Amino acid sequence: MLMINGKEVAEILTMESCIAVMETVLADLSEGEAVQSLRQVLPLEERNVLGLMPGYLRREGVAGAKIISVFPGNHGSGLPSHQGMVSLFDAATGVPLAIVDGQSITAIRTAAVSAAATKLLAREEAESLAVLGTGEQARSHLEAMLQVRGIKRAKVWSRTPGKARAFADAMSSRWNAEITAALSVQDAVMDADIICTATAAGEPVLHGAWVKPGAHINAIGACRAHERELDTALVAGARLYVDRLESAVHEAGDYLIPLSEGAITADHIIGEIGGLLKGHVPGRGSSSEITLFKGLGLAVQDLAAAFYIYKQAVALNKGVEVSL
Template identity: 70%
Template sequence: MLVINGRETAEILSMQACIGVMQDVLAALSSGDAVQSLRQVMPLMGGNLFGLMPGYLRQEAAAGAKLISVFPHNHDRGLPSHQGAVALFDAETGRLNAIVDGRQITAIRTAAVSAVATKLLAREDAGVLAILGTGEQAVSHLEAMLLVRSIREVRVWGRTPDKAQRFAAEMAARYGIEVTAAATAREAVQAADIICTVTASSVPVLNGEWVPKGAHINAVGACRPHERELDSALVAASGLYVDRLESAVHEAGDYLIPLAEGAIAEGHIAGELGGLLLQQVEGRSSPEQITLFKGLGLAIEDLAAAQYIYNQALVLRKGVEVEM
């Protein structure tokens, strides 16, 4: 068994490579070549969570699961909110091939899936990016968006102004583009072509009346039925796409709450990203349409990333071999 730590995971799994891996696995999921069950979530004390996310990649003969803890207040302790590992098995022999750091996979593949959605749904001329949130996903989403669109201006908003200012300064220096901290979320999204909501909020941080016509939104923060980042008016006004239909109708508060309110009807979801990749689903209908990708994060994405990392680690002689 190979143990691959977070540093090695980040070295092996570049954002560009991960975007390609996510395209392939999302298409495989929609075609039935990849299988997963709904995540199981166990509540822990203090509002914390422990999750189990199993899946199976038929073509790669790989099976396994991500084990993850979600501790929203860990940032106050100087710790990441999401920590875990992906256990990767050989689906032909049952051998445990690898344990791969789950935090780095989550950070990279979440933004890579948003990049796939942006490639498929955002206008080709999209150049102004707004990011709501200042944490790890804000950093990875900026990197991912720069790979799929010619971004010329970035605006960031967060609940802590100092963090937003630091993010803006660091990212401007890293990428050599204009990055500014906005005083409000509304100010951040004004005239934005692409909006990424990557917050830990359980109530709306983005309202429909603020969003310009023709914008594309990647909403990846809220991941439970009672949580959402978007108001109902925005969801109702958008063409809604998801990573997995079964997951969305059970877990996505950004869909379930507007549905319960009567703001949208069943069938409001236009389709899966995999369906778009397979050309089974229609995408953006006009330059003025608002498109919305609601991402929950899927077991199959973690497994595909872990399988790629494992294969590359064997070639590059990375990781530590452990006898079981």
């Protein structure tokens, strides 16, 4: 069995390769070739949780699970909010194949899924970006959006202005785009063609009144039924897509809270990104519509990324072989 650490994951799993892997597994999920159960979430103290996410990739012949801790309070402490591991098994024999660093996979694959959604839903001419948050997901989403649209300008917002300025300075030296700090969410998003929300918020930080017609939004921060990043008016006025319908109707507060308020109906979700990839789900209807992708993160995404990493690690002689 191979042990593959975070440094090796980052070396192997480029954003470009991960976007392709995510498109494949999302399409497979819509066709029943990738299978998963709802994640089990064990509440800990405060808002902290431990999650178990099992899945099975039929075509690849592998199964496994991600075990992950989510500690929102780690923001600003020097520790990541998401930490864990992905276990990978041969589905024909049950032989353990690998344990792969889950933090690095989560950072890359989450943004890659948003990129897949953005390729399908954002207007082709989109060139301005807003990123809400300055953590690991903010960095990876900036990279992912630059991969799929010709972004010329990006604004970043944080509850701590100094973090936004530091983020803008660091990312400006890395990417060929004008990246600046915004003093408010409204300032960050008012002219944005694409908005990525990657915050630890439990209450809305983004309001529909601030979003311009034709914008596309990737909302990935809130992952529990009672938490959300978006206000009701925004969700009600947007064309909503999800990574997995079953997950959204159990876990997505951004959908469930407006539903409980009567602002939307159960059929407000247009469909899954996998169905959109396969042509079974309609996409953007006009250049003025606001499109919204609500991503919760799926076990099959982690397994697909881990299997790609495992194959590359074997070919490149990376990882450490261990015996159980």
